[in-house]
Amino acid sequence: MIEFHVNNEPVSFSGDEDTPxxxxxxxxxxxxxxxxxxxxxxxxxxxxxxDGRASKACTSKASSVxxxxxxxxxxxxxxxxxLHPVQQAWIDEDVPQCGYCQGGQIMAAVDLLNSNPEPSDxxxxxxxxxxxxxxxxxxxxxxxxxxxxxxxxxx
Amino acid sequence: xxxxxxxxxxxxxxxxxxxxxxVRSALAGNDTASKGGxxxxxxxxxxxxxxxxxxxxxxxxxGVRTSMPMxxxxxxxxxxxxxxxxxxxxxxxxxxxxxxxxxGSQGAGGSTAVTDNWDFLRExxxxxxxxxxxxxxxxxxxxxxxxxxxxxxxxxxxxGTRVRYSDLAQDAAKLPVPSEKPPFKAAADxxxxxxxxxxxxxxxxxxGKARFGIDTEVPGMHYAVIQRSPYLDGAVKSFDDSxxxxxxxxxxxxxxxGPGPGEPYLILAxxxxxxxxxxxxxxxxxxxxxxxxxxxPHQNESTESFWRQAKELLSGQGQVVRDDGDLDAALAQASxxxxxxxxxPFVNHAPMEPQNCFVHVEEGKATVIAPTQSPSxxxxxxxxxxxxxxxxxxxxxxxxxxxxxxxxxxxxVAEAAMISQKIGAPVKxxxxxEDDVRHDFYRPSGLHELxxxxxxxxxxxxxxxxxxxxGKYYRRPNVAQEDQYKPELYIDDFPAQVIGNLRxxxxxxxxxxxxxSWRAPAHTANAFVVQSFLDEIAxxxxxxxxxxxxxxxxxxxxxxxxxxxxxxxxxxxxxxxLKHVADRVDYTAERPQGRAVGxxxxxxxxxxxxxxVEVEVSGVGELNIKKIVAAVDCGIAVNPLGVExxxxxxxxxxxxxxxxxxxxxxxxRVVQSNFHNYRIARMSQIPAALETHILPYGDKPTGMGEMGxxxxxxxxxxxxxxxxxxxIRKLPLRDQLKKALA
Ligand code: FES
Ligand code: FES
Numbered sequence: 012m013i014e015f016h017v018n019n020e021p022v023s024f025s026g027d028e029d030t031p032x033x034x035x036x037x038x039x040x041x042x043x044x045x046x047x048x049x050x051x052x053x054x055x056x057x058x059x060x061x062d063g064r065a066s067k068a069c070t071s072k073a074s075s076v077x078x079x080x081x082x083x084x085x086x087x088x089x090x091x092x093x094l095h096p097v098q099q100a101w102i103d104e105d106v107p108q109c110g111y112c113q114g115g116q117i118m119a120a121v122d123l124l125n126s127n128p129e130p131s132d133x134x135x136x137x138x139x140x141x142x143x144x145x146x147x148x149x150x151x152x153x154x155x156x157x158x159x160x161x162x163x164x165x166x
Numbered sequence: 167x168x169x170x171x172x173x174x175x176x177x178x179x180x181x182x183x184x185x186x187x188x189v190r191s192a193l194a195g196n197d198t199a200s201k202g203g204x205x206x207x208x209x210x211x212x213x214x215x216x217x218x219x220x221x222x223x224x225x226x227x228x229g230v231r232t233s234m235p236m237x238x239x240x241x242x243x244x245x246x247x248x249x250x251x252x253x254x255x256x257x258x259x260x261x262x263x264x265x266x267x268x269x270g271s272q273g274a275g276g277s278t279a280v281t282d283n284w285d286f287l288r289e290x291x292x293x294x295x296x297x298x299x300x301x302x303x304x305x306x307x308x309x310x311x312x313x314x315x316x317x318x319x320x321x322x323x324x325x326g327t328r329v330r331y332s333d334l335a336q337d338a339a340k341l342p343v344p345s346e347k348p349p350f351k352a353a354a355d356x357x358x359x360x361x362x363x364x365x366x367x368x369x370x371x372x373x374g375k376a377r378f379g380i381d382t383e384v385p386g387m388h389y390a391v392i393q394r395s396p397y398l399d400g401a402v403k404s405f406d407d408s409x410x411x412x413x414x415x416x417x418x419x420x421x422x423x424g425p426g427p428g429e430p431y432l433i434l435a436x437x438x439x440x441x442x443x444x445x446x447x448x449x450x451x452x453x454x455x456x457x458x459x460x461x462x463p464h465q466n467e468s469t470e471s472f473w474r475q476a477k478e479l480l481s482g483q484g485q486v487v488r489d490d491g492d493l494d495a496a497l498a499q500a501s502x503x504x505x506x507x508x509x510x511p512f513v514n515h516a517p518m519e520p521q522n523c524f525v526h527v528e529e530g531k532a533t534v535i536a537p538t539q540s541p542s543x544x545x546x547x548x549x550x551x552x553x554x555x556x557x558x559x560x561x562x563x564x565x566x567x568x569x570x571x572x573x574x575x576x577x578x579v580a581e582a583a584m585i586s587q588k589i590g591a592p593v594k595x596x597x598x599x600e601d602d603v604r605h606d607f608y609r610p611s612g613l614h615e616l617x618x619x620x621x622x623x624x625x626x627x628x629x630x631x632x633x634x635x636x637g638k639y640y641r642r643p644n645v646a647q648e649d650q651y652k653p654e655l656y657i658d659d660f661p662a663q664v665i666g667n668l669r670x671x672x673x674x675x676x677x678x679x680x681x682x683s684w685r686a687p688a689h690t691a692n693a694f695v696v697q698s699f700l701d702e703i704a705x706x707x708x709x710x711x712x713x714x715x716x717x718x719x720x721x722x723x724x725x726x727x728x729x730x731x732x733x734x735x736x737x738x739x740x741x742x743x744l745k746h747v748a749d750r751v752d753y754t755a756e757r758p759q760g761r762a763v764g765x766x767x768x769x770x771x772x773x774x775x776x777x778x779v780e781v782e783v784s785g786v787g788e789l790n791i792k793k794i795v796a797a798v799d800c801g802i803a804v805n806p807l808g809v810e811x812x813x814x815x816x817x818x819x820x821x822x823x824x825x826x827x828x829x830x831x832x833x834x835r836v837v838q839s840n841f842h843n844y845r846i847a848r849m850s851q852i853p854a855a856l857e858t859h860i861l862p863y864g865d866k867p868t869g870m871g872e873m874g875x876x877x878x879x880x881x882x883x884x885x886x887x888x889x890x891x892x893x894i895r896k897l898p899l900r901d902q903l904k905k906a907l908a
């Protein structure tokens with residue numbers, strides 16, 4: 012039995028300890044905002060936060076998350092539904108096309124801004140490694156700059 | 167206007183006013199030729215004066231769930247912020263003379279949605295408004311002409327009174343649909359069309375609530391994966407599932423029969439299905455299957471053998487598909503002849519959401535929940551598998567994590583139906599990324615040979631394009647051999663009709679690779695070769711590439727265009743865009759050594775686009791893309807924010823593909839398998855300086871899903887040539903520059 016927290020709720024998992032967190036979230040906890048894109052840690056569609064840092068759920072085995080605190084895209088807004096500034100910036104810049112990669116992109120962007128509150132274009136390009144097949148990179152970049160501004164203003 | 171009779175009023179359960187579309191064939195003989203009349207819709211005015219507008223097409227990221235309701239809302243005259251959108255299921259209905267489509271054509275492909283529905287959806291909105299006005303006028307005992315609407319309300323200035331749509335809806339629903347076509351708004355009065363509108367589902371997307379096909383969850387559902395033959399047209403000889411069945415959660419393992427070599431595809435390949443209680447268990451079970459493959463008829467096929475075959479073919483005589491003037495004489499008289507060959511690789515669609523499908527086959531009926539671009543195709547696929555009557559197969563559409571043409575083919579739907587039928591339970595079939603990269607209807611690969619004759623003044627007097635390719639219409643029993651070229655060479659494309667002596671020739675390469683429609687199909691190849699070759703002509707004859715194009719595109723006039731995107735096109739609209747991007751990229755500026763710009767333009771399915779790219783190439787072949795300027799003329803832009811998104815996305819897709827992407831074959835197997843060796847561009851490859859411009863034209867929109875893609879690749883490689891003198895004639899670019907300059 013592996014116990015951990017997802018979006019501040021305690022959860023336990025008693026299946027195969029090698030099961031990737033991705034499939035526990037999706038198939039067992041029905042948190043489907045975390046997406047399957049490649050399964051090899053390459054695309055970032057499955058990005059979640061494990062103890063506050065962006066991590067790929069497809070390559071994180073159940074055994075590795077015991078006792079950890081996990082946040083998924085569903086848990087990013089406040090419990091009262093106030094969006095995280097990064098989510099709001101994504102809306103203000105109208106980022107998504109198909110939308111499939113965007114949960115992972117947002118989780119990666121939040122981590123980037125937590126560690127680097129005022130990233131340059133180069134910082135963004137080197138840290139934002141998630142694939143967007145629809146090609147929303149231009150707007151992702153703008154949204155990160157916008158979120159950086161609002162977060163630093165503390166609004 | 168006969169299509170008016172397609173509109174019916176009615177009341178909804180919740181007391182709203184519903185304006186819908188009855189079954190076409192119930193109105194046999196009416197307006198069957200009207201393309202616009204073929205779309206379904208509904209408008210529902212709710213008691214709180216908000217409005218629900220139905221969308222019949224699937225959302226694949228092209229923005230239909232935003233742009234289509236905008237057309238209705240504009241003419242209905244409501245505040246856009248009061249509109250919500252409802253996805254329509256497939257509207258299949260059986261009639262005495264076959265099947266009909268309650269909501270019309272529901273596919274997403276060919277950039278057709280906005281073009282086809284421009285008049286029709288506005289008419290839907292205007293008719294609803296007209297009926298609401300009629301009710302208000304009769305209550306107030308005034309002429310309808312004494313009333314007008316303001317968003318969500320009917321107003322009578324004479325009486326100084328106003329009433330909300332919701333207070334009129336019940337009575338409006340009882341009115342017969344007016345026989346007179348309602349007047350449309352003047353474009354100057356638009357408050358929705360032409361104004362930027364954000365993606366309607368954006369809050370659900372950024373909070374992880376948006377439901378894609380892969381998110382389908384039905385009680386009692388099983389999870390399945392298939393190990394498909396890695397060999398093109400291979401088959402399962404035998405398999406050992408003893409280890410697979412030991413994996414906890416695995417409930418069944420069985421063989422899936424694919425098409426025989428050369429047969430039409432219902433599914434792509436033979437394989438072994440593993441059914442389990444979770445996705446992970448199914449994947450684990452699949453991993454330990456032992457399968458002995460019959461390697462099939464293509465086990466010696468390779469990318470190398472493909473090109474060898476194409477080259478051999480080009481040394482002979484192909485099928486002449488266009489022959490204007492006297493090419494041979496014009497070439498003989500030319501004072502200069504330029505020729506070049508270009509190689510276009512196979513590419514994979516790689517939509518971000520791997521293929522998946524939920525199917526539940528039951529006694530006498532089936533339910534499908536699918537991320538598909540073609541819900542009627544999904545219905546047909548399940549009917550083929552199960553033999554069920556098509557009207558008993560319900561198809562629900564989810565949001566789709568990318569299409570790019572891949573999901574016009576419903577092979578994964580058929581597979582899911584086979585599995586559900588076999589196990590007698592609901593199932594969600596999941597493809598892995600490896601499955602998706604190795605099993606696709608790839609964009610056709612081809613070898614193009616171009617030749618042009620020029621007179622003393624540098625004027626192009628002769629032009630020929632000869633293409634040896636593996637066409638996408640093969641294995642289709644309903645397409646004649648002589649028509650196989652049609653999706654590979656669009657024979658009315660520029661420079662046909664501009665250069666009088668012109669011949670186009672096609673050769674069929676034999677290949678076991680499955681082929682299909684990939685975003686802007688043959689335009690991606692043909693824009694690259696034609697726009698590269700124009701630059702080659704310009705350089706060979708000492709002309710400026712921009713001026714050469716402006717001269718060839720000529721004055722504004724409509725030329726006949728018989729393929730999709732016609733009936734006419736006006737090459738001058740490309741000149742207008744080219745001048746714009748040239749200006750924005752500072753085309754004539756002096757630049758330091760190693761730095762240069764390139765341009766290209768192309769007409770795609772009714773829309774026009776141009777790109778200018780500025781690059782820097784170092785002495786050792788490192789490429790740095792400094793700036794991209796993209797411009798589009800899609801008539802009027804219904805949603806400028808959506809048009810810009812498609813232009814950005816198309817540009818980046820074209821760039822990613824030109825830089826990195828190729829599917830290769832060895833020993834009859836696809837070599838690539840996942841994003842580590844099929845390297846879709848990441849942000850670091852995309853310049854921050856990527857500008858988009860919309861140049862409106864006329865008073866009608868065209869689609870926008872594909873136009874932004876074709877001209878970026880040749881603009882890039884033209885820029886590269888100008889920067890370092892290396893002509894790229896083979897895609898993708900990869901490390902060609904480093905090799906050439908080493
Ligand atoms: S699914 Fe995890 S990185 Fe792609
Ligand atoms: S929005 Fe479609 S993959 Fe990113």
